[in-house]
Amino acid sequence: MTTARSHVSMQSKYDRVVLLVDMDCFFCQVEEKQRPEYRNRPLAVVQYNPWRGGGIIAVNYAARAKGVTRHMRGDEAKDLCPEIVLCQVPNIREKADTSKYRDAGKEVANVLQRFTQLLERASVDEAYLDITETVNHRMQQMQIGAFALQPQELVNTFAVGYPNIGDYVNKITNRFANPYMDDERFQMSYDQNDLPAVRQSDIRLLIGASVAGEVRAAVKKETGYECSAGIAHNKILAKLAAGMNKPNKQTILPLADTASLFDSLPVGKIKGLGGKFGEVVCETLGIKYIGQVVKFTEVELQRKFDEKNGTWLFNISRGIDLEAVTPRFYSKSIGCCKKFPGRNNITGLKTLQHWLGELSSEINDRLEKDFIENNRRAKQMVVQYVQDIDGEEVASSRSTALKDYDQESIVRFALDLIRANTKTFLRPGSEAALNNAIKFLGISVGKFETVSSAQNKLQEMFANQAAKKRRISGEEPAQPPKVHVEKKPKQTEEFKMKSFFANYLQGAKKEDAKPDGTSVDPLAAAPAVVPKKSFEEEYKEKLHAASGTEAAAKGTVLTSTPPELKKSFFSQYLKQHQGSVTSGEDSLDVQGLAEELDAIEADNLKDFDEDTEEETELTGNIHMSKLETQPPDAVQEKHPNTLNDSTGNEVNIKTGMEHSARLEPLPLTEDELKPSTSKRKFDEIESSGNDYKESYVEFAVPDLRIELLPTIKCDQCGANIPDEVKSLQTHRDHHFAQELSRTLRSNEREERTQSRQKVSPKPTPLKKNKKTASSGSISNTAPPTNSITKFFSAKPTQEQESSDPHMQQCTECKAFIKCVDMPEHLDYHVAKNLQRELNQQDLRTRTAALSKQKTSPAQPKKQTQKKLNSTISASSSGSKTIAQFFSQSN
DNA sequence: CTTGGCCAGGTAT
DNA sequence: TATACCTGG
Structure with a gap:
């Protein structure tokens, strides 16, 4: 099947977050892992070759520092760097044997695969991951305060166009304060329809970088290998970015910075x-x-x-x-080849048979291994060869179908193919001499098919698992979600099935000693051990534990690690932007961030050197190993189809988005207006776009798309605001908060200078019995419940003080507040103070504010109390948030 | 011998 | 579908 590459639609060109993971000088790392005594020494891997010390195919960074490069011979490397370690790639059957590196690559890919099903292995040491789903999920979690970025995850992160990652973060935080900050420039450079995605681009890439940090940490922890990564909106850019900072670093390529990068x-x-x-x-x-x-x-x-x-x-x-990340874990073909240059030309039939034997022997071994792992058999073989015909090198390749095979039949097929396609195969008059010398030989097999019976069994198994899971969790099947996914190409299905099965087997092999006993599975073929793979779901759940619903459904799984809410500066900001307060003045001071990061990185490296056990501490990540024992129910989750066979909920969300996005016909782009001369292009989008988008239901997060609405101008700042009541109110709150923040700060400054000698002001006693009155009356008067304006009186004046017995002056800001609203108002100050503290408006007020908070007599309502608690714990707990990172000197 | 060797994927025809 | 060629790691 010639699976043409699929593409996403032009409309979603900025919607994805794509990660390219690239192992640093991978072959060298494999050797260093195998021979720890070689670590930290200049090292290169050479293919055995008697001539000038062999050809170098990989160089570690210590050796690169000495000028050693690929394309060099081993002897040259020795000249440049006498102490260099030259590792030979193993030689089997008189050929280089790279299976060691293939296995290592798969080890890495197994880790990567847990993070997304959209994993495309691009080579033995490179893979693309489409992490859009995770990023979007985290975005949502941030908005409800359930997820916070951890600065540790941004160690070793770079952003193209910024001197250090702190500047990039700063820009993003500034945009939270003023969501429409760059709109003028945006409108010049981007299509109107793209603005929502453009506005979110930076934060989503940053979240992507945090995912990348976790991915790389997991790879390091579980395999010992280091890698670099690129984070961008598509494969090309991710690939480009990954190469910009190496080794062991990751690079964001921000949307707005590609143009200037491209200029040079x-x-x-x-x-x-x-x-x-x-x-x-x-x-x-x-x-x-x-x-x-x-x-x-x-x-x-x-x-x-x-x-x-x-x-x-x-x-x-x-x-x-627009090229999609095409899930592919296993190679589509297996091949090996060898050159026979010059004097090594194959001139005799015996020699030809010998080498065909060697090649097919290797092929056969790899096929056997592949069958065990992937449950598939090759259906086609191709023999490629280069012959010397009248002094010309003539390349040919011939193929044949493959039914059953073993090593000998492969040799026979190959020889027959060559013979049948060579005019004069044997030199006339000879039984042994070839008429045309052979300079190159290759055999490859492909067109794999899974063994059908096993496939059926697997499908059965999945169905059983799914049903069982539904029974256990109590969710009734309702009706199967009406996702009318286009029937996928069969091979894709098979392929996914295969990769699952392979992991299944692998998990069993690695842990076969495990006395698990959870084998509820009727299948003989199914190992008794829960597949390792399935803890990807757990992983996700842990990451998003706070989201509640999913986690709750599988509470038993998670009991050992209770969900922990994390709040950070980011979540606060996002939440405020979304909900009510946004303080434009509280932009971050990130000076020194770069040094901080460097310091952390230095620590990091030191730890790697001294104690490899310690290094995972730095990731602030979950501990995967704890997840290995889990009920087999999660297996079902891992089935590739779940992505598309998702819940009806997601489908609804999707259609919801389709709706809002297409409610009114938006102006077509230049491309779309053109007569469809480029038929191919549109065919591709048409045929693959839908399929592909099915896997991106989370694009459709409705509240992220509010900007699709028509906008009106704010008369205060001129920004374009979605013409919709909630957004308007939110935006007005934003100005209100800005104003307030200014006042507060000057007040506080005043206060501080005065209170140098004074005792901290006595808190004003509060009126009790607030709850009953507050909620009812307020909701009637103030339209949007999330407005912060209800915390404040409209116009605090002197007259009000004495005249209105329902009003009370706030000791913090001197504003007059309705008594019933005072608790909330004080909460607001507490939060505000904390936030200011986090933002390093004044380092010295920090401890004061904290202690003041403790003694604050305000008894907030339950809901607010909870919010505050989490805010406080975020600022004082051991785990550092970004905000704290900014606000502390170490 | 050799301007690296081997492997894999994609596209055009 | 089969083959030749290109690209890239």
Whole structure:
């Protein structure tokens, strides 16, 4: 099946968060892990080759520092760096055997796979992860205060276009204070329809970076390998970003910074343009940098290249890449080959048979292993060879179907194919000499099919698991969700099935000694051990434990680790933005952040050196190992289909979004207006877009899309605000809070100077019996319940003091407040003080504020009390939030 | 011998 | 579908 690559729709070009994980000098790391005595020494991996010390295929960073590079011979490396360790890749059957690295790569991929099902292994040491779902989920969690970014996760993180990550964070926090901060610039550079996604781009990439930090920490912890990562909205940019800071670092490529980066980025740096095509592009257009491509229209580019490439270039030059992360864990083919240069040309039949035997032997071994792991059999084999025909090198490849096979039949097939496709196979008059010397031989097998019976059993098993899970959790099936997912290509289904099964088996192999006894599974083929894989669900649940519903449904799983609410500056800000208060003046002071990060990083590295056991502490992450024992129910969750066979809820959300997004026809983009000359492009979007989007139901988070509404201008700041009552109120609150914040601060400054010698002011006694009156009366008068204005009297005047017995002056801000609202008002100050403290408005007030808080007589209502508690605990507990990180000197 | 060797994926035809 | 070629790690 020639599975054409699928693409996302143009509309969702900024909606994804894509991660590229790239292992640092992977082969070297594998060797270093295997031989710990080599650690911290310059090291390179060479393919055995008697000539000049062998060819270097990987160089670690200590050796790179000495100038050793790939494409060098081992001897040259020795010249540059006499103390270098040269590891030879093992030689089996007179050939380089890279299975060690393949296995190591799979070990890593097994870790990666837990973070998303949308994992695409791009090579033995690289993988793309589409983490959109997780990011969107965390975004929501942040808004309800259930998730907070941890600064530890941003250690070793860079953002293109910013001197350090702190500046990037600062920009984001400023935008929280003023959500429409960059809108003017945005409107110039982006399509109107894209503004919502553009506004959220930075925060979503930052959250993506925190995910990346966790991914990399998990890889390090569980495999010992270090990697770099790129975080961006698509694969091309993620790949580009990953290469910008190495090793053991991760790089965000912010949407708004791609253009300036591209202005000086050589065309060849873009994946796909590093070869001949890139050169042709440069020559044809007379350019050097990818950013220069934007000067050409799409039609021009299509004329100069072809339709497909033209459109691709047009988009890429704007940082747009719609290619989907195509889930693929296992390779589609298995092959091996060998060159026989010069004197090593194969000239005799015996020799040919020998080498075909060697190659097929390797193929056979790998096929056997693959069958055990992946439950599949190859259905096709291809033999490739280069012959010397009249001094010319002629390459050919021939294929044949494969039913049953073993090593000998593979040899026979290969030989037959070559013979049948060579005009004169044997030299005339000879039974042993080839007419055409062979300079290259390759055998590869592919077109895998799972063994059908096993597949059926698996499907049965999943169905059983699903049913059982429903029974246990009490959820009745209701009706199966009406996700009319296009019937997926069969191979995709098979493939996913396979990867699941493989992990299943692998988990069993690794832990076969485990006396688990949980084998409720009727299948003989199913191991008694719960697959390792299934703790991805747990992982997610733990991450989002605070969300409640999911976690509660599987409470038994989580009892050992009670959900812990974390609040941070970010969540506060988000919440305030969403709900009521936004203080524009409380922007962060992030000076020194870079140094802080460096300090942490230094600690980090030190710990790695001294004690590898310690290093995971730094991630602030969950401990996966605890999750290994869990009920088998979660297995069902892991089935690839769950992504699409999701709950009806998600479907509704999705359709909801489709609705709001298309309620009124928005102006078409230039692309869309064009007559559909580029049929292929639209076909692709049409055919694959829907399928693909099914897996992105969480794009449709309705409250993130409120900006799709028409906007009106704020008469105070001129910002565009969604023309909708809640947003208007929120925005007005924002100004109100800004104003208030200013007053508060000057008041406090005054107070501080006065109270140098004084005792802290006595709190005003409160009137009791607030609850009954408050909720009822207020809700009638103030339309949106989340407005903060209810905390304050409309116009605090002197007259009111004596005249109105229901009013009371706040000792903090001197404002006159309705007595019933005083508790909440004081809560507000507590929160406000804390926040200010976090923002390092004044370091010295910090302890004072905290102690004041403790002695505060205000007895907040239950709900508010809870909020405050979590705020306080966030500021005083051991785990550092970003805000604290900013506010503390160490 | 050799301007690296081997492997894998994608696209055009 | 089969083959040849390109790209990239």
